Amino acid sequence: MLQIDSWKRVLIWSTLVVGIAFAAPNLFYGRVEGHNDAVKAIEAGADTSENREAASAWPSWLPSGLVNLGLDLRGGAHLLAEVQVSDVYAARMESLWPEVRDVLRDERATVGTIRLQDGPPDELRVRISEPGGMERAIELVRGLSTPVVSLTGQGTRDIEVFGDGSDLVVTLSEAERQAIDERTLQQTLEIVRRRIDEVGTREPTIQRQGGDRVLIQVPGLGSAQELKDLIGTTAQLTFQPVISRTGSANDNPGVGNEVVPSLDEEGVFYILEQAPVVTGEELVDARPDFDQNGRPAVSFRFNPSGGRKFGDYTAANIGSPFAIVLDNEVISAPVIQSHISGGSGIITGNFTVEESTNLAVLLRAGALPAGLDFLEERTIGPELGQDSIDAGKIATMVAFAAVLVFMVLSYGLFGVFANIALILNIGLMFGFLSSFGATLTLPGIAGIVLTVGMAVDANVLVFERIREELKTARGPARAIELGYEKALSAIVDANITTFITAVILYVMGAGPVRGFAVTLGVGILTSVFTAIFVTRLLIVMWFERRRPKTIEV
Structure with a gap:
């Protein structure tokens, strides 16, 4: 008999409801995005009335996951950098x-x-x-x-x-050298990611390319220069012994020494020992603070190894100056007044509050192990991204409408059931992508369009098989049951091979290719589910109510 157990019906409908619920926030993208940003800001300590108002724009008990828009849809900055190993x-x-x-x-x-x-x-x-x-x-x-x-x-x-x-x-x-190259690239990737995450950008793409290059794409950022300013600073902090102070950059410092300019005092240079006492790599924390005079500063803390070296040096050199050097500029050169134990201290200078905050962010994110040489930079405006979204919408709607019309003309009422399943399939796709915060790119939209065309393939196989079974005069119920049973192997074979292709594209590809592979793979999973279970459930429910003696497919 043509029947589906009650528990299976409940499970199918529950899956659909959950999928649609996770997809629904994308219909209110701007509101939900503002809600998510406000919640993050409040959790970070910015509990203002504006953030509370933005957070209340979307109910907290509803899902708030969104499909993130990639660089080509939202606009943003693209950089290709070479690491100077x-x-x-x-x-x-x-x-x-x-x-x-x-x-x-x-x-x-x-x-x-x-x-x-x-x-x-x-x-x-x-x-x-x-x-x-x-x-x-x-x-x-x-x-x-x-x-x-x-x-x-x-x-x-x-x-x-x-x-x-x-x-x-x-x-x-x-x-x-090979080991250093590998460590340097991995460390650069991690530090760039941490610096970008510090400013709250959405779904950046940070990937290694080749032996010594890094691809960085950040959607929603104003310009490539803004991105360069954020990650291009090496933020290499060192504490170096001071040999003397001079007014010329051309003085011969001697072997093992270097001449470094002062950040605050124009025309003042320091001759320092090149070998630092401690470096920023031994920092474990840095945060904006104020000095004893109420001026903006940055407090810092070393790890045990750095704290021990810093303490030993200050104990042995009381009365001698030492320089705090950031990116080859002397921020400050205080005289050691006493033994500084505990591995903590403070960096003072002519900072504004914003400058001290930015410096703390850079230091906390870690020092880049090597400089970056930017080989390629592009800024993609939001207008171009919106054009891509509009073009993608038109392509999807045209494909969607053409498939709907074709199914109704070809299979009548059964085509209507397939169309309902197709609409639910799109909802499930977006629910799945939203649940793990996937990034949608223009190739990803192409994957959705392809999924719309492929989603009805399984229904076509089933309906054609039902047509064949109806010719044997076994009755409509038996024909429908046999149609699903005998078409199942062909459906599984066709979709498994396509899914394997999507997996290979994701593993071997990068950037846009991965975006296409993700939507294609998710679309295959949801389309098989809707074709095998949802369409069959709709047909069974209709058949149980009407009990037709004959059917036409």
Whole structure:
């Protein structure tokens, strides 16, 4: 008999109701988006009357998930940046010099005096006065090496040491360079993501491209320059010993030192040791604050390792100045008055409240391990995005109308049932996409249009099979039942192969290709559900009420 158990009917209708409920917020996009933004602001501490009013514009007990609009629909900023990994090599060599200096000083009787020599940025060159002690010097410096931490570099060391005349040369091994490249790219991706998340943007796309490039797309941002200002600052904070203060940038600082300008005092420069005491990478927190005079400042706190180094340095250098350097500019150069324990302090300067807040955001998000060279930048205006949305709507409505008319003309009342299922299918698609905050792009709209055309394929297979079964004169109930049973294998086979294609597109593709794959894959799942279960339920309910002796498909 043609029947569906009661519990199955309840489950089918419940699935439809839940799906439509999750899709409904997209019909009131602006209102729900304002509600979500206001709720986030209130949770972050901005509990103002305007935010409370915006939050009350949508009932809190209703779903509030939305399908996020991608860059090509909302407008926004697009950047392609190249990570300067060579900067990391140079920084690594700079940080290695104090260790090399200390280990060679202990063997001065063998290697003689040591002097740091100029050389390539990714190479540390040290001249020793006793060439006969070169082998001992190489042995000592090799003792500073550590195993490479990577899957491909197991069993190798991180540095290579050799002699070049009277110079001892230290370079990074090839395995360590590869490991640094990988770590630098991963760290850059994470820090860029954290910085963008700090300003509350919606669904940014941050992806690695190739060996040393990063793709960044942020919908809703005003311009590419605004995005560059947000992520382009490396925010490299260091605390460095001060050797002297000068009024010229052309003074010779000496090997191992550098000349750095003052941020607040025009024409003032500081000669600093290149090797920092601590760096911003050891910061665990930074927040806007005020100094003892009520002026905007930034308070900070180090991790235990950084706090210990900071405390030891201040204890040993009371009365000496040290520089707080941000992005190669001296923010402040105070004199150490006492031992600073606890690993915390405060950065003062001629900040405004906005500047201190932005600096805290950059420091809290972490220092970029290397500079970014922007190779490509585009700003997509919201007008262009709206044009894309309008074009997508027209394409979807044309496809939708054509399919509806075709089904009614081809299958009559059964075509009407298929059309009802198709409408519910679109609702389920948007409910599914809204439930996990998927991003809809222009290729994604193409995936929806394709789904509309494909969604009736299963119904066509069933209806044609029912036509065949009606010719055997087994009666309409048996014909409908056999039609669904015998068409099921063809429906499953056709949709599984298409779903596998969507999965491959998602895994292998990027950006727009993934947007198309997501909507296509979700559309396949919802269309199979509506074709096999919803359309059949509608036909069964009609058949139970009318009990026709004959049917026409």
